[in-house]
Amino acid sequence: MHNKILMAGLCAAAFALPLAWTSTASAAAGPGLQLPFPCGETWAGSSKSSAHTAGNEIDFNGSAGDGNGDLGRTVVAAADGTVVMSEYRTTDGFGNVIKIRHSDGTVTLYAHLNARSVAKGATVRQGQKIGTVGKSSAKYKMLAHLHYEQRTASGAIVPATFNGVRFGYPNQKVTSKNCGGSGNGTPPPDGGGGSGNPYTATQVCGAGFKEIDSAPLGSQGRVALLYSTSSGQNCVVTLRKNASGKAAMRAYLEVKGKARATGDGSFQYYAGPVKAKALRTCVKWGGAIGSAAYDSPFEHCD
Structure with a gap:
């Protein structure tokens, strides 16, 4: 107060x-x-x-x-x-x-x-x-x-x-020494999002989400689309491969007929997660790391 x-x-x-x-x-x-x-x-x-x-x-x-x-x-x-x-x-x-x-x-x-x-x-x-x-x-x-x-x-x-x-x-x-990690200030062992990145798309989006699509972002990483059958939500996360320092990153999700939700900024490991409910509704999704970008059409409609 x-x-x-x-x-x-x-x-x-x-x-x-x-x-x-x-x-x-x-x-x-x-x-x-x-x-x-x-x-x-x-x-x-x-x-x-x-x-x-x-x-x-x-x-x-x-x-x-x-x-x-x-x-x-x-x-x-x-x-x-x-x-x-x-x-x-x-x-x-x-x-x-x-x-x-x-x-x-x-x-x-x-x-x-x-x-x-x-x-x-x-x-x-x-x-x-x-x-x-x-x-x-x-x-x-x-x-x-x-x-x-x-x-x-x-x-x-x-x-x-x-x-x-x-x-x-x-x-x-x-x-700030808040540079990504497992909650104790120290990054967990490699093996998650790629070389040098401890996170997986599922870890970032949370329990119940399964990866249903992905697209490469040049040699820098990838963007992934996940879905949870229990909640009817989609989730998008952009993951870097070589996560030293920070880079400009973006992840977005647009449910057809609704405003686009975007997570962007300068991050070390990932951008997102961006979540939205899209039960039996088409979505457009994508992301970027630096100048490498991916933009999907409206898809995954069922």
């Missing part, structure tokens, strides 16, 4: 002196939690808001004093988990908010989002895009920023840790 005079830009002004990345681990480290922003990005965090009653909540801005310059920037999952909340809230002032429950029962919360990319019940992977930075709130006016919390299974807001290191309260600049 934020009071009516809170401005994320004022929080950002307190970031003039970044603290060093220390080696003090927290007892509430959770399942290898990482910064909720893409690999290599540096963000400034502050817990000084008067609305942060627990003292452990963090407001993140990417550029100190940059006003709404962070609006629309990518927010990713801090670790593998299940989305237990994805909604627009009015009573607490969170606006667009997502909560993810992780393997040990701990929860991470991401609030004031401009957009939400995952629904309640979805399984997400560490580093997967879940939304974008915003300033949504039905109660308060603010500049764009991410309000972030780490909570215990019982709901208590605890000091945040990133890559096993406790955040340097009240202010610290942190560089």
Whole structure:
């Protein structure tokens, strides 16, 4: 929550002196939690808001004093988990908010989002895009920023840790090590999406999905179409073969008669998953890695 005079830009002004990345681990480290922003990005965090009653909540801005310059920037999952909340809230002032429950029962919360990319019940992977930075709130006016919390299974807001290191309260600049992985900050063994990529299309889309079509994207990877008979959903994911660094990637799915859904950005391992219900309905699907692209006709209609 934020009071009516809170401005994320004022929080950002307190970031003039970044603290060093220390080696003090927290007892509430959770399942290898990482910064909720893409690999290599540096963000400034502050817990000084008067609305942060627990003292452990963090407001993140990417550029100190940059006003709404962070609006629309990518927010990713801090670790593998299940989305237990994805909604627009009015009573607490969170606006667009997502909560993810992780393997040990701990929860991470991401609030004031401009957009939400995952629904309640979805399984997400560490580093997967879940939304974008915003300033949504039905109660308060603010500049764009991410309000972030780490909570215990019982709901208590605890000091945040990133890559096993406790955040340097009240202010610290942190560089993201959220570079893809199995939820512990370390990529699992190779053998998934291709050479250098630990993920498969099924892992990304989740349990119940089976691959029904795919297309190569030059020598860089491929885009795959999957379907779940239990949910009637299609899922599209683009996978890189040689996943060193990051590359511009896209995955999209268009159900005939409906608007196209797209997941794009700069990613290391995959773009997507993009899901939509298409029971006995034609779909158009495709993706891209750099300049290599594939676009299907409307197909898979039964």
